[in-house]
Amino acid sequence: xxxxxxxxxxxxxxxxxxxxxxxRPLVEAYWAFWLEASRYIRRLRLTPSQLDVIATLGDxxxxxxxxxxxxxLVTKGTLTGVLDRLEAKGxxxxxxxxxxxxxxxxxxxxxxxxxxxxAFPAQIAHLKPFFERALAPREATQLxxxxxxxxxxxxxxxxxxxxGGKRK
Amino acid sequence: xxxxxxxxxxxxxxxxxxxxxxxRPLVEAYWAFWLEASRYIRRLRLTPSQLDVIATLGDxxxxxxxxxxxxxLVTKGTLTGVLDRLEAKGxxxxxxxxxxxxxxxxxxxxxxxxxxxxAFPAQIAHLKPFFERALAPREATQLxxxxxxxxxxxxxxxxxxxxGGKRK
DNA sequence: TATTGTTATACTCTATAACTATA
DNA sequence: TATAGTTATAGAGTATAACAATA
Numbered sequence: 262x263x264x265x266x267x268x269x270x271x272x273x274x275x276x277x278x279x280x281x282x283x284x285r286p287l288v289e290a291y292w293a294f295w296l297e298a299s300r301y302i303r304r305l306r307l308t309p310s311q312l313d314v315i316a317t318l319g320d321x322x323x324x325x326x327x328x329x330x331x332x333x334l335v336t337k338g339t340l341t342g343v344l345d346r347l348e349a350k351g352x353x354x355x356x357x358x359x360x361x362x363x364x365x366x367x368x369x370x371x372x373x374x375x376x377x378x379x380a381f382p383a384q385i386a387h388l389k390p391f392f393e394r395a396l397a398p399r400e401a402t403q404l405x406x407x408x409x410x411x412x413x414x415x416x417x418x419x420x421x422x423x424x425g426g427k428r429k
Numbered sequence: 430x431x432x433x434x435x436x437x438x439x440x441x442x443x444x445x446x447x448x449x450x451x452x453r454p455l456v457e458a459y460w461a462f463w464l465e466a467s468r469y470i471r472r473l474r475l476t477p478s479q480l481d482v483i484a485t486l487g488d489x490x491x492x493x494x495x496x497x498x499x500x501x502l503v504t505k506g507t508l509t510g511v512l513d514r515l516e517a518k519g520x521x522x523x524x525x526x527x528x529x530x531x532x533x534x535x536x537x538x539x540x541x542x543x544x545x546x547x548a549f550p551a552q553i554a555h556l557k558p559f560f561e562r563a564l565a566p567r568e569a570t571q572l573x574x575x576x577x578x579x580x581x582x583x584x585x586x587x588x589x590x591x592x593g594g595k596r597k
Numbered sequence: 598t599a600t601t602g603t604t605a606t607a608c609t610c611t612a613t614a615a616c617t618a619t620a
Numbered sequence: 621t622a623t624a625g626t627t628a629t630a631g632a633g634t635a636t637a638a639c640a641a642t643a
Contacts, residue, residue, distance in 0.1 A: 281553065283560055283569045284462075286576035291459040293583035294452075296502070308611090308632065326602055334460070339633060341603055346632080363601040363642045385449065392451055395582035396575065401451045404575050407568055408454035414563035415461035476609065476634090494625060507610060509626055514609085531619045531624040 287411075297391065301384045305376065306350075310335050310343050315352060315369070319377040323368030325358065352376060455579075465559065469552050473544065474518075478503050478511050483520060483537065487545040491536030493526065520544060 302312050313333045318324065324332065330340045344367060347353040352373035358364040369377060396404065470480050481501045486492065492500065498508050512535060515521040520541035526532040537545060564572065 282573045283564065283576070284553075284556065286573045286580065287459060287462060290576040290580040290583075291455060292502075293580045294455060297583050303612095310633065327600085330602095334464070336634075336636095337602075338604085338636080342632080361601085361643075365602065385452075388452065391582045392579070395579040396451065400575055404572070405450045405454045407564065407572050408451070408458040411560070411563045412454065412458040412461045414559045415458075415465050471635090478610065495623085498625095504611070504613095505625070506612075506614085506627080510609080529620075529624085531617095533625065 294388070294391070298384065298388060301380075301387060305380055308343075310339070311347055314340075314343055314347060315373060315377055316381070318353065318367065318369045318373070319381070321368070323356075323366045325364045325366055327364075329367055347373070462556070462559070466552065466556060469548075469555060473548055476511075478507070479515055482508075482511055482515060483541060483545055484549070486521065486535065486537045486541070487549070489536075491524075491534045493532045493534055495532075497535055515541070 299309065302309060305312070307315065310333075313335060314329065317329060317332050326340055326344070327337070329335075330337045333340075335343055344353060344355065348355065351370055353367055354370050356366045356368075358366050392401070467477065470477060473480070475483065478501075481503065482497065485497060485500050494508055494512070495505070497503075498505050501508075503511055512521060512523065516523065519538055521535055522538050524534050524536075526534050560569070
């Protein structure tokens with residue numbers, strides 16, 4: 262993914278419109294965060310999509326491909342390739358599902374789980390100072406609430422999809 | 430779909446750590462936003478990187494490739510290809526620079542500028558309701574401040590590169 | 598008929614590095 | 621030597637659609 266993003270440059274009247282007052286900072290804050298986070302991801306020799314899959318599978322007992330696709334925003338067709346590469350690295354495994362033989366269950370291998378358990382705390386520890394330097398604890402709490410409300414505002418509109426929605 | 434919802438993405442102790450309290454909502458809010466915004470981008474037949482370039486060039490008198498690369502986070506090597514495609518679409522043009530013949534100046538064509546002027550207000554208008562539904566004006570102001578601070582926290586660490594494109 | 602996962606196609610982006618032509 | 625932009629290469633992602641097996 263690694264989606265590239267419109268930096269929302271030169272949008273008209275950023276000072277006047279309350280929406281714009283938030284939109285650009287949102288994009289810029291996320292980008293700044295992402296730039297830092299993606300270094301770590303690369304060090305794991307994973308692409309963003311691959312990490313997305315690993316993170317989604319972490320702490321679960323596995324998912325079918327379609328569940329995984331819904332939970333990661335990796336489209337169905339792409340997922341096959343992503344899983345192929347993760348399987349080649351020995352991080353995930355596919356197995357048959359008895360009840361519905363169309364489905365394939367995907368789960369982390371021991372190696373994948375180990376990566377998940379090691380990589381995330383390390384990533385968090387690395388990113389933590391950036392947040393702590395910018396935010397007082399109370400602000401963090403407020404920020405969280407507001408961001409979640411914003412997230413939901415976008416999710417609602419997209420129809421009442423499965424509650425979990427897209428995670429990342 | 431029915432049954433199993435992917436367990437929350439298993440980042441350790443999201444409830445306790447104030448950093449984590451913000452990190453995931455940041456990512457999720459951005460993604461929800463991006464999912465909606467990217468629809469519009471696709472309708473313009475632009476890729477995210479291409480839009481990034483267009484948006485960066487908008488309201489400027491042009492930039493050299495290296496300036497553009499620095500302002501967009503599109504790497505030097507990739508930029509050539511992106512510009513080739515935008516040039517083929519008639520949205521940007523390259524021209525020589527007298528003072529330094531190694532440089533190439535890139536600017537929007539009339540067509541590119543028209544796209545920029547039309548597309549952005551439309552995009553904003555589309556996204557506005559999502560923000561307005563979620564945030565009171567005062568909250569928007571606060572959110573802006575906090576996000577900018579967070580952004581800067583990440584930027585500082587990366588050295589003091591000025592990342593704003595030259596504006597007219 | 599509908600769904601699941603795979604395959605196929607064509608394009609785009611990424612990272613890296615070598616190359617050229619200037620400076 | 622250093623810089624600007626291009627080219628080259630290998631790998632990976634995207635969108636879209638068709639497809640086989642199964643339900």
